Amino acid sequence: MEIFEDRDQWLAKFREGWLAHWQETGQFDWKRYPHPKNREAPAGPGLDLSRSRLVLISTAGAYLPGDGQLPFDAPNPLGDYTIRLFPAATALDRLAFAHGHYDPTAVEADPQVLVPLRHLESLAAEGVIGELAPSVISFMGYQPVVTRVVDELIPAILEATDAQQADAALLVPA
Amino acid sequence: MNGIATTLTSWNAGRTRLTAPPRATFTNLARGATLGQAGNSAQQRRVLEATLALLAQDAPLEPVYLDEQSQ
Secondary structure, three states: OOOOOOHHHHHHHHHHHHHHHHHHHOOOOHHHOOOOOOOOOOOEOOOOHHHOEEEEEEOEOEEOHHHOOOOOOOOOOOOOOOOEEEEOOOOHHHOEEOOOOOOOHHHHHOHHHOOOHHHHHHHHHOOOOOEEOOEEEEOEOOOOOHHHHHHHHHHHHHHHHHHOOOOEEEEEOO | OOOOEEEEEEOOHHHHHHOOOOOEEEEEOOOOOOOOOOOOHHHHHHHHHHHHHHHHOOEOOOOEEEEEEOO
């Protein structure tokens, strides 16, 4: 199956509509934005989570400034397609968030609204989850160029999930 | 590319449905607080557990709507 159906048609609409308007005016017109659509959902077997390694994937723009990680390029009108990895054991008060497309009030008051590491640890301790993958995969979910998501972001995520030998993924969008 | 078993939760059922995710829960929670209200650990756990529970089932699944509100 295709990760992104009708890719070429989407790209043509995106270039002729939203992108051309932004390049001409410097303004975002989301009515011109072609939201990606798939007809076929990925198929695959279920698993026993209590015997599995789960990786958390977050779009909240979380990063670890204390470890020298650079923030995501939140002001970039065309998005940021890179990832950051940080340990699942990270103290939540060490995280910073660079996104710019959601109100950060809740996540700054309680990071578990988007990065539920302590809850996941509890679920692992209770035996609901076999174990957590050692690193969280983090990116900034403002990514209007969907072809770049497919060509740049998803391969980086798959490399990180493979390296951690994760069996399952929990995606928490912001 | 080979994938792994994936589940997600979203406050934006309309847009998320368009992408045809393999497993998903949908809520009426707020953008920027996907798992629940700040400080409401019980709500966050409910959303998390319901979303993780979907991993036991073969995909694709019909999305599951959770009665979780932002206020």
